Amino acid sequence: MEGEETYLELYLARCAAQDDLAPPRSPLLSPIVPYDVYTSNPETTFNSQLEEVTVTSGNFSSVDLSFLPDELTQENKDQTVIRSKHETEENCKTKSWQSRLPLPSQQDVGLALNSSGGSNSHSHLHPGDADSAQPSPEKPHSLPLASITPMTPVTPVSECSGIVPQLQNIVSTVNLACKLDLKKIALHAKNAEYNPKRFAAVIMRIREPRTTALIFSSGKMVCTGAKSEEQSRLAARKYARVVQKLGFPARFLDFKIQNMVGSCDVRFPIRLEGLVLTHQQFSSYEPELFPGLIYRMVKPRIVLLIFVSGKVVLTGAKERSEIYEAFENIYPILKGFKKT
Amino acid sequence: MPGGGRCPDCGSTELVEDSHYSQNQLVCSDCGCVVTEGVLTTTYTDEGNLREVTYSRSTGENEQVSRSQQRGLRRVRDLCRVLQLPPTFEDTAVAYYQQAYQHSGIRAARLQKKEVLVGCCVLITCRQRNWPLTMGTICTLLYADLDMFSGTYMQMVRLLGLDVPSLCLVDLVKTYCSSFKLFEASPSVPAKYVEDKEKMLSRTLQLVELADETWLVTGRHPLPVITAATFLAWQSLRPSDRLTCSLARFCKLANVDLPYPASSRLQELLAVLLRLAEQLAWLQVLKLDKRSVVAHIGDLLQHRHMLVRKAFRDGTAEPGALDAREEELQGPGQGQGWGREDRGHGSLDLPAGKRPASPALLLPPCMLKPPKRICPTPPVSTVTGDENISDSEIEQYLRTPQEVRDFQRAQATRQAATSVPNPP
Numbered sequence: 001m002e003g004e005e006t007y008l009e010l011y012l013a014r015c016a017a018q019d020d021l022a023p024p025r026s027p028l029l030s031p032i033v034p035y036d037v038y039t040s041n042p043e044t045t046f047n048s049q050l051e052e053v054t055v056t057s058g059n060f061s062s063v064d065l066s067f068l069p070d071e072l073t074q075e076n077k078d079q080t081v082i083r084s085k086h087e088t089e090e091n092c093k094t095k096s097w098q099s100r101l102p103l104p105s106q107q108d109v110g111l112a113l114n115s116s117g118g119s120n121s122h123s124h125l126h127p128g129d130a131d132s133a134q135p136s137p138e139k140p141h142s143l144p145l146a147s148i149t150p151m152t153p154v155t156p157v158s159e160c161s162g163i164v165p166q167l168q169n170i171v172s173t174v175n176l177a178c179k180l181d182l183k184k185i186a187l188h189a190k191n192a193e194y195n196p197k198r199f200a201a202v203i204m205r206i207r208e209p210r211t212t213a214l215i216f217s218s219g220k221m222v223c224t225g226a227k228s229e230e231q232s233r234l235a236a237r238k239y240a241r242v243v244q245k246l247g248f249p250a251r252f253l254d255f256k257i258q259n260m261v262g263s264c265d266v267r268f269p270i271r272l273e274g275l276v277l278t279h280q281q282f283s284s285y286e287p288e289l290f291p292g293l294i295y296r297m298v299k300p301r302i303v304l305l306i307f308v309s310g311k312v313v314l315t316g317a318k319e320r321s322e323i324y325e326a327f328e329n330i331y332p333i334l335k336g337f338k339k340t
Numbered sequence: 341m342p343g344g345g346r347c348p349d350c351g352s353t354e355l356v357e358d359s360h361y362s363q364n365q366l367v368c369s370d371c372g373c374v375v376t377e378g379v380l381t382t383t384y385t386d387e388g389n390l391r392e393v394t395y396s397r398s399t400g401e402n403e404q405v406s407r408s409q410q411r412g413l414r415r416v417r418d419l420c421r422v423l424q425l426p427p428t429f430e431d432t433a434v435a436y437y438q439q440a441y442q443h444s445g446i447r448a449a450r451l452q453k454k455e456v457l458v459g460c461c462v463l464i465t466c467r468q469r470n471w472p473l474t475m476g477t478i479c480t481l482l483y484a485d486l487d488m489f490s491g492t493y494m495q496m497v498r499l500l501g502l503d504v505p506s507l508c509l510v511d512l513v514k515t516y517c518s519s520f521k522l523f524e525a526s527p528s529v530p531a532k533y534v535e536d537k538e539k540m541l542s543r544t545l546q547l548v549e550l551a552d553e554t555w556l557v558t559g560r561h562p563l564p565v566i567t568a569a570t571f572l573a574w575q576s577l578r579p580s581d582r583l584t585c586s587l588a589r590f591c592k593l594a595n596v597d598l599p600y601p602a603s604s605r606l607q608e609l610l611a612v613l614l615r616l617a618e619q620l621a622w623l624q625v626l627k628l629d630k631r632s633v634v635a636h637i638g639d640l641l642q643h644r645h646m647l648v649r650k651a652f653r654d655g656t657a658e659p660g661a662l663d664a665r666e667e668e669l670q671g672p673g674q675g676q677g678w679g680r681e682d683r684g685h686g687s688l689d690l691p692a693g694k695r696p697a698s699p700a701l702l703l704p705p706c707m708l709k710p711p712k713r714i715c716p717t718p719p720v721s722t723v724t725g726d727e728n729i730s731d732s733e734i735e736q737y738l739r740t741p742q743e744v745r746d747f748q749r750a751q752a753t754r755q756a757a758t759s760v761p762n763p764p
Contacts, residue, residue, distance in 0.1 A: 166718070188744060191737045206737065209723070227718060233725035241734045269704050272558050273506060280503055288475045288507070289490045291559040308559035309706045 161331040165262035165314055165323050169225060170232040172257045176219040176240055176250040185215065188246050204239060211235040215243065219250075222258075229257055229320065260317040264327060266310040271337045275306070279333065295330065302326035306334070349373040408454065409441050415458045422481065423473070429465050436461040436500070443499050456484045456492045463493065467504050472512035474563060509562060513548055516566050517541050520594035522574065529593055532581040535574055543573035546641045547609065553648055554612045555704035556605065564599040567591070568606040572613075576637035583631060608705055615700055616640050616647040652702035 182202050186194035192204045192215075201214045211225040211232070221239060226232035236255060243250040272293045276285040285293040292313075295304040300322040305313040312330065317323045346353055347368035354369040366376040402410060416437050420430040440446050440457060449457075459478040466473040479489050497504055522529060523537045547569035551557050557565055571590050575582045587606060591598040610630045617623045617633055617640060628636070640647065701708070739747065 187747065188739050189737055190739055190743075208733075228721055228723065230723040230725035231721065234723055234727060234729075237725075238729055238734065241729050242737055245734055245738060269555060269558075269707060276506060284494070284497070285506065286490075286493075287557075287559060288561050289486070289493075307706075308555070308704045 161266070161328065163264050163266065163327070163331070165264040165312075165327050167227055167260060167262045167320065167323070169259075169261040170227070170229060170257060171222065171224045171259040172226075172229075172232045172236060172255060174221050174223065174236045174240065174255045175253040176215075176221055176243060176248070177253050178219050178249050178251070180215065180217050180219055180243065180248055182215070182217050185243065185246055189242060204242070206235060206238055206242075209235045213239045215239070229260075232257065257318060259315065260320065260323060261313065261315040262317070262323040262327075263311065263313045266312060266331065266334055268310050268338045269308055270306060270310055270334055272306065272308055274337050275333070297326050297329060299329075300325050304330055306330075310334075347371060347373050347375060408451075409438070412437055412441070412454055412458055415455070416461055419458055419462050419478075419481065423462070425462075425466065425471065429462075429469065429471070432468075433461045433465040436464060439500055440496055445495075445499070452484075452488065453492055455482060456489050457496065458482070459484065459489060460493045460496045464497070464502060464504055467507065470505070470508045470511060472508055472515050474507070474512070476563065507562060509548060509552070509557070509566075510545065512562060513545055513566050513569075514541060516563070517544055517570055520570065520596055522594050532578065533585070533593060535577055539577060540570070540573050543577065543637075543641065544570045546644065547573055547637075550612065550641070550644050550648070551605075551609055554652070554702060556608050556612070558704060559706075560605075561599070561601065564602040564605045565609075567596070567599055567602040568609055571602075571606065572609060572634065572637060575634050579635040583634060610634075613637060613640055615651045616644065619647050619651045648702075651699060653699040 182194055182196075185202050185204075186192045189202075189204065191206060192202045194202045201216045204213045204215055205211070206213075209226050209231040211223055213224070213236070214222040221236065223232055223236045223239065226235050233255060237252060240250050240252050272285050272287075275293060275295075276283045279295070282297065283293055283295050292305045292307045295306055297304060301316060302314055302322055303316045304326060305315075312327065312334075314323045314326050317326070347355065347370065350368065350371040350373070352368055352370040355366050355375055356369050358365055358367045365374050367374055405413075413434055416433045417430055420433060437458065440461065446454070446457065459482045463473060463475065463478055465471075475486065475489060475493075478484075479486055482489075496502075517540060518537065520540075522533060522535050522540075525531050525534050544566070548557070548566060551565050551569060568587070571587050574590065575585070585593075587603055588598055591602075607630075610633065613633050614628060614630065617628050617636060620639065620643070623636055623639070626632070633640075
């Protein structure tokens with residue numbers, strides 16, 4: 001679980017580092033500030049008024065984003081989904097957001113959201129919030145920015161799972177863009193096996209990252225076994241390098257992640273018979289064939305294998321966020337079957 | 341004879357349809373008189389004897405249907421008759437087969453798959469009408485293996501978008517138990533092993549319900565659980581004579597196959613029953629084990645709901661609530677008057693020093709067993725994917741020219757060695 005948090009922190013650090021602006025809290029307190037001042041010269045305005053921010057407990061469930069100009073109403077969905085995960089995790093852990101408000105720390109999702117929103121014109125909020133982003137600056141709210149609504153469908157804080165699925169396998173493909181002589185590769189490479197009668201590709205393995213690749217004579221390659229997207233990319237590059245060193249003009253085109261598999265444990269037993277009754281249009285449970293229930297989620301398009309012990313396997317994702325989203329969608333459903 | 345036709349000569353009603361060359365004729369089977377001749381031109385008197393033309397003859401619908409599909413439809417009808425299904429099932433199964441056949445993936449499939457498809461259609465029909473048919477039975481009848489069957493079944497359900505209900509456990513118990521040959525004495529079944537069907541059925545149902553409640557059924561094949569439950573029910577109805585009989589011998593007597601997981605299901609069921617027995621005051625003194633508990637299964641089943649609630653907790657119940665429950669259940673006559681007291685104190689009507697066993701966790705067996713291997717959390721990976729790849733790292737995977745020559749030489753000698761043992 002720490003691995004996932006570090007990943008999220010790194011991501012947020014990268015995003016926050018791009019924008020070295022303080023969070024634009026001031027427009028709320030001085031509603032008359034025009035929007036071009038907001039975007040062009042925010043630093044002086046914000047820093048001067050940073051000390052004047054008073055932490056007042058108010059009704060921050062009704063977030064009013066009206067001060068933000070329209071271009072800031074679209075946000076990179078992936079960023080926000082991951083951030084909202086982080087945010088919901090944070091909400092689970094810390095009951096009072098007031099403690100983390102005063103400092104524009106990298107950990108604070110709400111602040112990071114707005115700091116990037118203040119500087120980058122391409123950072124956007126969810127279109128759903130566009131309605132509330134009409135200029136109506138006459139209502140100063142007490143620090144609503146830190147509790148910006150997450151981009152995923154509203155998940156109440158009490159239902160967030162606090163469990164993060166771990167990635168177990170990534171399958172990716174890449175085009176080396178040259179015809180390959182598989183016999184030569186199998187002869188000159190120690191880590192290759194080639195049995196044309198059994199399968200028409202060379203099976204190559206490297207130790208770090210621990211992966212396996214299928215290399216076809218057309219130049220296409222499939223890389224499996226990595227535990228993260230970056231590892232998969234690094235491994236694919238290493239295989240391409242091996243092929244290069246064997247004398248082929250290999251390139252590295254169209255690297256694409258085709259499938260990601262994650263797994264996690266909800267730690268309570270699940271009544272699969274009940275689940276198949278209530279969600280029959282998505283579930284398939286045949287104990288005569290397979291001990292787990294196969295749940296085909298529509299949005300995101302992920303297949304989940306749910307077992308009676310509470311272990312869940314998620315597969316079919318092209319992005320990491322799809323796995324997280326799918327698990328957050330299924331967790332409340334599974335909790336409904338917790339009591340026997 | 342439909343239509344109530346009578347032969348104009350002898351008045352008999354035994355008219356049969358026969359063809360003279362290619363022309364259909366209606367002939368009296370008693371006197372041989374030709375009642376109607378041909379279908380197109382009829383005289384007034386003939387019209388009284390007209391037979392209805394079957395739909396399949398008049399529309400030529402069979403000409404639209406390929407021979408392979410016709411064969412499949414015949415197989416579906418045959419399978420329904422072999423299984424002695426009600427007549428309406430046949431039409432539904434045929435309709436499913438035709439529906440499946442419209443998909444190109446099914447039309448182009450191998451004959452083996454089409455054979456299995458027949459079984460899938462019948463299975464889906466039975467499941468939707470709550471007829472307890474297991475996949476094992478169909479695979480045995482079709483001589484198909486379960487992997488092939490499962491692939492075709494899942495594909496069909498997905499292609500046709502069907503909603504197939506789960507196997508009904510109660511009906512399966514009734515059908516399966518009735519197939520045990522223990523209800524009449526025979527040369528192979530001594531009198532002491534013969535049992536009344538109704539009693540055995542009701543007790544088996546109660547045991548299966550108990551297994552379902554205690555997580556022994558979810559995720560597992562249903563049949564071995566039922567076998568184990570039937571065996572225990574049979575044993576408990578006359579324990580003194582039947583305790584010596586093993587599960588394998590029981591199945592052989594009853595002329596039923598013993599499924600492999602049944603013995604482990606039996607052990608799990610006995611463990612649950614022992615846990616329940618620990619909560620009954622008059623059984624605690626007996627210090628039961630897996631053999632002696634069988635004799636008390638009747639009592640345990642009678643109070644099973646209360647005992648399950650008492651014997652197990654699901655990990656979220658507070659300790660206080662457990663105490664109150666324990667005291668409430670010391671005997672049928674005692675009410676709520678004990679109040680909350682610590683366990684082990686004198687208010688409990690037990691031999692000195694003994695307390696009711698602390699409730700076990702109600703979990704599926706797979707969660708109760710210790711994990712086979714602890715999955716370590718993977719180390720934090722700071723790979724970016726764009727790192728430099730050193731030459732030395734890649735070279736470690738390549739053969740030196742000397743190694744290549746050695747390898748080629750070794751391959752050549754191996755080829756020579758494998759070709760030598762085949763003399764011309």
